[in-house]
Amino acid sequence: MNPVPSTIRTVRWMVRDTFRQSVSTKLFWVMLGLTGLCTAFCLGISVSGTAAEDRVKHPDELPTYMPKKYADDKVKAEGIRVAGGEVSLGFGLFKFEVTKSRADSVKLIQLWLAGVLADTAGVLLALLWTAGFLPGFLEPHAVTVLLAKPAPRWAVLLGKYAGVVLFVGLQAVLFVGGTWVATGLATGVWEGAYWYAVPLLVVNFAVFYAVSAFLAVWTRSTVVAVFGTLLFWLLCWGMNFTHHRVVGYDVAGLTPAAAFLIDAGYWVLPKPLDLSGIFFDALRAGDYSAPVPELVAVKERGAFHPELSVVTSLLFAAGVLSLAAYEFRTMDY
């Protein structure tokens, strides 16, 4: 008989099966195409302007900068070298002036690519893409033969979940790697911190895919898995934002019960805004982009705990996945 324990064996085979399932879908090619498109977009970037080391920040400098050509003589007379240059996109099709150093201009583009495009549209697209995997798989005619094998049901579910998350992780690596290499080749700026986008995207997706998996096991409906996860995602953003607004700005008129509920909701639910904030900090984006004011406010009050945000978000995912596994284990087929 096979010496590999059945749990490990099951997870391994389920991960392998999920990879095959993922590759067979049309949306996989759509996502791959989007990654290719973004990579091509990055290859078409060129930035001219001052280097990062030339950038000396004036103590009174405002977060939004005047373009170099508008910097008045008084500023220049003070000896401040005004940063600025030109960014061209689409291999020179679009050109515009920027007030940042060359490196900051590139990092700003990367922040938009990973922090906004991939972390929002990409994660939602991935959730939509994978939401149908489990309901289809769990249909009685499809799964009875598989469940009649000596494979623990919880390991079957874990393998499917891990397979999806790993595959989306691979897509994230392709996206971040492709755009990083392309940007580096095109501009000469090789920002290592950009790679933090991979764990950010994977954690963000893993947390919400756990909810999708739970809904799939519970209802076996793709529609419920898609819309339920989307609504939950909105709820989490709302809760995260509301908590920081309340804590950061001392919102008046809240009853103790409401304050408690917001605090409890924040700590129990995943924290997508905090995860974005962590990536923002990793890219040191505060030097060249305006942060979310609510995040700044909680940070100033010492109420932002990035490690706890990540840990509690992952704990939530583990809890929801355990519930799904319990439901699956006790389900009649």
Next chain:
Amino acid sequence: MAAAVFENVAKTYPTGLFGRGGVAAVRGVTLTVPAGSTFALLGPNRAGKTTLVKMLLSLTAPTAGTITRLGAPATARATLGRVGYMHENHAFPRYLSASDLLEFYGGLSGVPAAGLTAKADALLARVGLADRKTEPIARFSKGMVQRLGLAQALVNDPDLLILDEPTEGLDLSGRQLLREVVREFKAAGKTVLLVSHVLPEVEELCDRVAVLAAGRVVYTGPLADLLRDPKTGGRRPLEAALRPLYEQGVAA
């Protein structure tokens, strides 16, 4: 040793809001499937045959009673590695090829990775799908899927083969193949549990039989005894023997 033992097994499926109601599919079944037998499980529709099979495979939990599979409680999943299962209405993953499917199910059954490909090839040749082994299952006809279903049931060299309406969708050569497989199991001293409405097949292949009606066992014993006409002592058709037993279910 018995291949399967059911002791006072009952199954009620919950119905209604919060599962307050219930439909009794199996009611107090006590039954032994001897090792090495070719055992037919017969009964009219909704008699509880498939539910009994599903409980034996740990797909469904009994509401009451105990089930032993290959000498161990059915709750211990390890013995499922010695069981092959084929049912009438497979929906295999359409993105897999026949070869990939056998490797996948073989791997999950605990068949060592070394030699799994060769084994899958041999089985596909056996069921007449060798020339289609790399094609996605999405392109297979119902009969081809059934043949693949038989191949996957054999991939782990099972000691107990459970066939639930296996001839559904199979052509003549497919049915012949199935009969050959059952005979091979018989010759090797292995157990086959066959659920079927195709009575000539049951008469040809099986040596023991249990008849279920309305969730209860109304007959169990050698097929030869069931076929013996109590009035004349001669052999009677299986259909004639079953009719009064099936009617017990209707009366209940």
